Amino acid sequence: MTRPRVVVAGLGDSGLLTAIHLARHAEVVGVSVKPGLVSGQELGTRLSRPDRWSRDYWVSFDRYRGLDGVRTVHGDVTGLDIDCRRLSVRLPDGTIEEESYDILVIATGVSNGFWRRPTLQTSGQVDAELRSVHDRLASAHSIAVIGGGAAAVSSAANLAQRWPSTRLDLYFPGDRALPQHHPRTWRRVERILRDRGVGLHPGHRALIPADSELTEITDDPVTWSTGQPDATADAVLWAIGRVRPNTAWVPSTLLDDDGFVRVGADLRVPGHDEIFAIGDVAATDPLRSSARNRADKLLARNIRAALAGRRLGSYRAPRRRWGSVLGTQPDGLQIFAPNGPAFRLPSWSVDTVLQPVIVRRIIYRGIRRRTGGTSPDR
Known part of the structure; x- marks a missing residue:
């Protein structure tokens, strides 16, 4: 048959x-x-x-x-x-x-x-792309992450943990990031970001560069439709959920x-x-x-x-969104429930x-x- x-x-x-x-x-x-x-x-x-x-x-x-x-x-x-x-x-x-x-x-x-x-x-092209983006960020003395979703927040937290001497700023349009997660999730993640020295900038809505599909890391100044002065960094990471x-x-x-x-x-x-x-x-x-x-x-x-x-x-x-936000960290993996509480899997168990x-x-x-x-x- x-x-x-x-x-x-x-x-x-x-x-x-x-x-x-x-x-x-x-x-x-x-x-x-x-x-x-x-x-x-x-x-x-x-x-x-x-x-x-x-x-x-x-x-x-x-x-x-x-x-x-x-x-x-x-x-x-x-x-x-x-x-x-x-x-x-x-x-x-x-x-x-x-x-x-x-x-x-x-x-x-x-x-x-x-x-x-x-x-x-091809496999070689995937590997080369992963390495080139990593090297681009590793060489930067300052990084600006644009966006308030999980991808942007995770990027800011992990880059700050990887290169603590790099100036790292996170810009997002609302009063808080992670708007699709429970507020308690953001409060916990916010403390981690501040502990790692990430500059948090709420209320910043970026103007998208003309004819840009945001498929590259840039170094151009970021202009805000919300009126703040332009932001500059050696590397600008766009993660706005577009x-x-x-x-x-x-x-x-x-x-x-x-x-x-x-x-x-x-x-x-x-x-x-x-x-x-x-x-x-x-x-x-x-x-x-x-x-x-x-x-x-x-x-x-x-x-x-x-x-x-x-x-x-x-x-x-x-x-609501739930699950891991930051990925595996040195102290393990935090998984957030839909109503905000988190439990941690120790790093050895991951x-x-x-x-x-x-x-x-x-x-x-x-x-x-x-x-x-x-x-x-x-």
């Missing part, structure tokens, strides 16, 4: 896990512009300690045991024919390959700054007014029982939170249910239990050790 074919467009965190869950139940094809998982998580650690970040968040697809039954295609999705159930993929050599499907999962994520871009890259869905290839009938994929509570596109979406690209709720709340398990169950003619489950989104056992073995169903290269145990 022929197994149903599921094509997962986008193998970021959510798409990768969905493919792993379905590998034993369907013929799965995963399409990715990267040759492995290049996670959008933990920007602060990525910038300040790229080798450590790479160990956990930049992993080639051939190392995932759960993908052994999945065919991965290194390419850029350029088109979708809904009627023919066919995806067009541009390969690195420029040729176009067609991928047919019974079920399509749209998980192509969003573009945001220089660290989340849907560009075709996300753009990677849906140029998706027919507009599947998208909302902002370009995100419309989905119901079952993560299925209305009117198209064979198309699902997950992650930052899916308009599940105002926070598009399915990327951070393990909706991959629900999606895999729903796809299997849809193929078997069974009832589908519903995704329930949290009202390296001996959380990453090797819970993440690599249980969540990702086994990751082989890396051989060769420059980054340890990647």
